Amino acid sequence: MAGSKVGTSAAARLRMVFLDAIVFAVIFAAASAAPAQTPVAHAQTNDQAWLSYTVGHERLAIPPPIPPSIHALGNSVLEQSAVREIQLGIAGTTVIAGAKAASAGETVIGTLDEVRAAFRGLQIPAHIAAHGFWLKRTLWRGRPLIIVAGSNDHGALFGAFDLLRRIATGADLTHLDAIEAPAMPIRWVDEWGNANGTVERGYGGRSIFFEGGKVRDDLNDVTTYARLLASVGINGCNVNNVNGAAPFLAPEMIKGLARIADAMRPWGVRLAISVDIASPQKVGGLKTFDPLDPDVKAWWAAKIDEIYQQIPDFAGVTVKADSEGQPGPASYGRSPADAANVLANALAPHGGVVLYRAFVYNNHLDYNDMKADRARAAYDIFHPLDGQFAPNVIVQIKYGPIDFQAEEPVSPLFAGLHKTSEAMELQVTQEYLGQQRHLVYLAPLWKEKLDFDLRAENRAAPVKEIIEGKSFNQPLGGMIGVSCIGRDGWLGAPMAMVNLYAFGRLAWNPNLSAEQIAAEWTKQTISTKPEVVATVDKMLLESWQTYVHYTGFLGTQTLTDITGSHYGPNIEASERNGWGQWHRDDPQGIGMDRSVATGTGFAGQYPPEVAKMYESAATTPDSLLLFFHHMPWTYKLHSGKTIIQYVYDIHYQGAEEAAQLGDEWATLKGKIDPQLYEDERARLEYQAGHAIVWRDAIVQYFLKETGIPDALGRAGHYPGRLEAEGARLTGYKIVDVTPWENASGGKIVTCDASPAQKTCSVEWTYAGKAGRFNITVQYLDLRGGAAHFALDVNGAVAATWAADALFPSNHAGDTSTRFTARGPDGRGIELKPGDVLRVEGAPDASDPAALDYIEIERDVSSAENSAAKVP
């Protein structure tokens, strides 16, 4: 927790900056209570994330120090928060040896007007844009003065955090004189929390907001979360799921929501909620929810008034309508603009906004209709409505035309609305990108979308400038990050927090680079040591493409189980159903023809220059080729490789890259917080194994479908792999897996636990060369119990482990995982021809200790092996 990490060794404590009496007393108490730290910096605790202010003391010592007399010039709650935060932040700093501790001067926080009044004669910027700030270090009457001035108190708070970020990342404050303002007004997170405490697509535990059908009693986490959000400039938080939102307008719930708003208010994060467009009927008991019905209009106006009576700074509402089973205006033949405007008119007198989602499509499309195309839906529906939305409506558009895919083009709708404010929606929660079990830094993906130039009206129109409201001169606009945080360390994985951080930073300034953001985050959370920063940042920056490499290819979109968990491979799950995430593979070719000439016409929704590029396969970038075109497997890419060979190569490459992430992390051992080191080490080991599951599923599948061999001979050949179904089985039964490609050879073995059958076993006789080997057991960690496994060689136990992880579903592609056994000295296990290898599985409850294969791989790191290369 906060206090316990503030303390350092006694020597460091002596070097601590001098603080004014009160602050010093608080910090000293905390430091005394803390155990002595090793020289290794500790990573953030979950609650503090990047705000622990304890990482890299050596860099925090950069002079000049912050004058320790810190005070606000006004009475605003936000200014008070800013003061406390700076006190907390500099408590973790030290001054470098020999530098004079700051004992004089002051640090002031206020609005520009307050600063002007307090320091008459000082040159002060005439104007700063809304929510912006000015940071200045100067001398005032001979004493150091640091000014944190906001255009309003919000700006002052953001400025305080910015000052602290500069200190934490080692910036030199000597000539500090900076003005910043957010690029766009709407910078919200959406949480998708359900009243029962679950979180849709949340991988970080139960909701911090709701439990048991109501708002939680203890909202401390909410305040802590709001502090994190404010620190990266986020100013709104929509707490509930866009699906099933009706219960959130019940009077009791609104009272609870008011408590949430109170909990976030000290950090300037305004509450928003998702609303169900059918609420007038579902909650209000009206006969209709037709947005043009006068009673419906009156109901909404009264409901919104009721909210504002309790939450005067309520930010607004988000709407998902006529989409994936949610009711909408289409039931009455009304348009999204009709629905949005009723809400907008009710909110306008209070200053609230409507975020109307463009994620509207028919999920009962006809697969056999070659012109049907889900990607077209948003543009087809919303483009004709441009100009019909009230000024306080913002159309919220997912970055791609389908659904948060690891690779898909930018939505053409961004260029299709010139008279409407727009926001880009992205996912911090890694629904289609590894669900926080895989390390995937998303800023490079988001940057690609933000920087994409749509060339609207044949002029520069990067998406970021459209959503800033600049390109088409719109009043509002912004970015929405669907974060779905929970009680398990927010996102459920410490390294995934980089994505929440990056979202806030990009919404504040989309011109920041992914590299810069990664470096900032690493310095604040892991270490400021250059070699650590370089390694972590390299890993982060590689991680998205690594994930793309072992999952999809060439813009096919997801090859995951789209009707289930959205996690492991399930190649055909996207096909032959109404969801429209098709890739249309057959033995001759693959891809969706979205050209105007011969396909669905989607390419023609882009402005002319971009449309022209996507219209032809020759000018479509390889990474999106199969999104726009149906191509033969033997078609040669720009690289000269055929598509099928690319599929083989990229999946082998991706699995190797995933393993490399683990190798890179291993170089950090002893240099970073041991707990974080071990946590991420285990995750990366798992990820490397799951990357092999993905690789093999995709490679096996397309090898079988096309019958075209891998020029490098890898596909379909697994040297060192011994299948369970080909072994001597005792008790185990052979079972076919669906889909077949998710198990090696399409089969696994399972042990049916019956009273007589406590364990089952699989036995192989080793027939390879003698040497030291890593022995990997590929098993399925199924739900319903924790099966136990033991690996023995010639009757001697080499390893035991439990299948006790919890994966998103019970399908093979989600649960297939591996355990690699090594010798007691950490090196490979010695094997010689004739040795008997045996895996014993003990089922537990309904977990049948399922096994796929073992793989025997020479331990190349072992000295003996290199010496014993001679046969």
Ligand code: GCW
């Ligand atoms: O990506 C899909 C998710 C749904 C989600 C939907 C949406 C809230 O799988 O869980 O529902 O998108 O964005 O509305």
